[in-house]
Amino acid sequence: MRFVSTRGHAAAVSLSEAIAAGLAPDGGLYVPDAIPSLPLAAFDGKDSLQDISVALLQPFFEGDVLAGELDAICAQAFDFPAPVRDLDDGTGVLELFHGPTAAFKDFGARFLAACMSRLRSKATKPLTIIVATSGDTGAAVGGAFHGIAGVRVVILYPDGRVSPRQAHQLGAFGDNVPALRVAGSFDDCQALVKRALNDAELQARVPLSSANSISLGRLLPQMSYYAKAALDHWRRHEEKLNFAIPTGNLGNALACILARRIGLPIGEVLLATNANAVLPEFFDGGPYTPQPSLATLANAMDVGAPSNFERLRWLYPDEDALRESFRAISVSDAAIRDTIGDVWERHAVAVCPHTATAIWALDSLALDGSWAVAATAHPAKFESIVEPLIGQSLTPPPALARLLARPSHADAMAADYEAFVAVLAGG
Numbered sequence: 001m002r003f004v005s006t007r008g009h010a011a012a013v014s015l016s017e018a019i020a021a022g023l024a025p026d027g028g029l030y031v032p033d034a035i036p037s038l039p040l041a042a043f044d045g046k047d048s049l050q051d052i053s054v055a056l057l058q059p060f061f062e063g064d065v066l067a068g069e070l071d072a073i074c075a076q077a078f079d080f081p082a083p084v085r086d087l088d089d090g091t092g093v094l095e096l097f098h099g100p101t102a103a104f105k106d107f108g109a110r111f112l113a114a115c116m117s118r119l120r121s122k123a124t125k126p127l128t129i130i131v132a133t134s135g136d137t138g139a140a141v142g143g144a145f146h147g148i149a150g151v152r153v154v155i156l157y158p159d160g161r162v163s164p165r166q167a168h169q170l171g172a173f174g175d176n177v178p179a180l181r182v183a184g185s186f187d188d189c190q191a192l193v194k195r196a197l198n199d200a201e202l203q204a205r206v207p208l209s210s211a212n213s214i215s216l217g218r219l220l221p222q223m224s225y226y227a228k229a230a231l232d233h234w235r236r237h238e239e240k241l242n243f244a245i246p247t248g249n250l251g252n253a254l255a256c257i258l259a260r261r262i263g264l265p266i267g268e269v270l271l272a273t274n275a276n277a278v279l280p281e282f283f284d285g286g287p288y289t290p291q292p293s294l295a296t297l298a299n300a301m302d303v304g305a306p307s308n309f310e311r312l313r314w315l316y317p318d319e320d321a322l323r324e325s326f327r328a329i330s331v332s333d334a335a336i337r338d339t340i341g342d343v344w345e346r347h348a349v350a351v352c353p354h355t356a357t358a359i360w361a362l363d364s365l366a367l368d369g370s371w372a373v374a375a376t377a378h379p380a381k382f383e384s385i386v387e388p389l390i391g392q393s394l395t396p397p398p399a400l401a402r403l404l405a406r407p408s409h410a411d412a413m414a415a416d417y418e419a420f421v422a423v424l425a426g427g
């Protein structure tokens with residue numbers, strides 16, 4: 001399979017080349033030149049997350065230098081589960097927070113690292129991966145690459161806009177994973193990263209790559225847990241499973257949408273955003289108007305310009321068809337708070353603020369069919385928000401607790417391109 005740019009002005013490349021590059025040279029995002037279609041029979045006899053991922057991703061790896069290693073890559077990346085736990089009202093909660101940094105981004109980051117470390121062993125120059133994060137991406141990517149030879153990960157996060165535990169995590173890796181706390185918003189961090197990735201002069205001196213949700217190496221593996229949840233449901237009930245997904249940069253939801261297009265038994269995909277309502281406004285019939293991001297309780301979704309929207313437009317070239325295909329709901333901080341308290345009271349389940357947006361959006365619509373909510377982070381990562389609302393303290397899962405026990409350091413940096421270049425070239 002070959003991969004092309006959403007903007008149509010870049011040469012077709014292999015999967016490995018697309019993964020290594022991050023962004024296409026014309027500034028677009030890599031997408032497959034044709035979307036494979038898999039019959040359900042392709043998954044016969046496959047029950048585990050690993051086996052389902054291999055069957056699902058195999059067409060994308062066809063003809064690539066990594067094709068022979070797909071089994072090993074999936075085994076290395078998906079060594080923790082993604083169970084669905086049912087609330088008393090029948091809503092499923094797809095728990096995506098059992099990885100090393102307790103958020104769904106571990107799936108994509110670990111898969112990307114498993115691919116890149118194999119590609120790096122064939123290269124010589126050290127590679128710097130730059131990652132802008134609204135909290136969870138940086139930790140997942142830092143964790144996935146920590147200690148991998150020949151790779152440095154530079155994390156940029158908006159100072160003061162991530163939770164204390166997130167900040168601690170981001171600075172806790174050290175070694176080949178330095179962290180920069182930037183005086184600005186997530187969008188400022190992302191703009192610095194995009195500019196550096198498009199800076200040919202800088203790249204000649206310092207080979208760069210990205211690991212943001214624009215990376216194909218993160219997007220594709222995220223299809224796996226939706227595929228597994230939907231297949232499990234189909235095998236038990238012969239019915240499609242619908243998903244409500246907390247959405248920021250649209251990477252997680254796009255993976256679900258892509259899995260549906262490939263042929264998995266997935267019904268509706270409901271997009272839940274926080275107060276950053278660019279997507280809901282578009283789906284309500286307005287133009288697509290990126291905006292500066294607003295700080296909210298669901299901070300990993302504080303995105304005013306969802307980067308994967310470009311891939312959604314590629315999947316649905318007709319704007320009316322796109323608008324008819326999805327619902328998107330914006331959820332206020334007040335509603336997030338109410339939902340965290342309410343879910344605890346009704347079901348004795350603690351949810352993170354991001355997960356709460358999807359639960360609120362789903363409840364507000366009273367839709368038919370079977371639904372699962374993507375639970376994107378462990379609530380203990382957002383203890384300063386969740387604990388007062390449920391009146392309980394939350395125990396971090398063991399991997400998170402280990403990270404929190406390490407010392408943490410991040411360098412302050414202005415949201416300034418020259419300052420960023422100096423860090424990249426100097427380190």
Ligand SMILES: *Cc1c(COP(=O)(O)O)cnc(C)c1O
Pocket residue numbers: 103104105135136137213246247248249250251252253300301354355376377
């Ligand atoms: C990143 C993140 C999201 C948003 O995912 P996107 O792929 O950016 O839409 C939601 N919840 C949590 C906890 C996250 O870390």
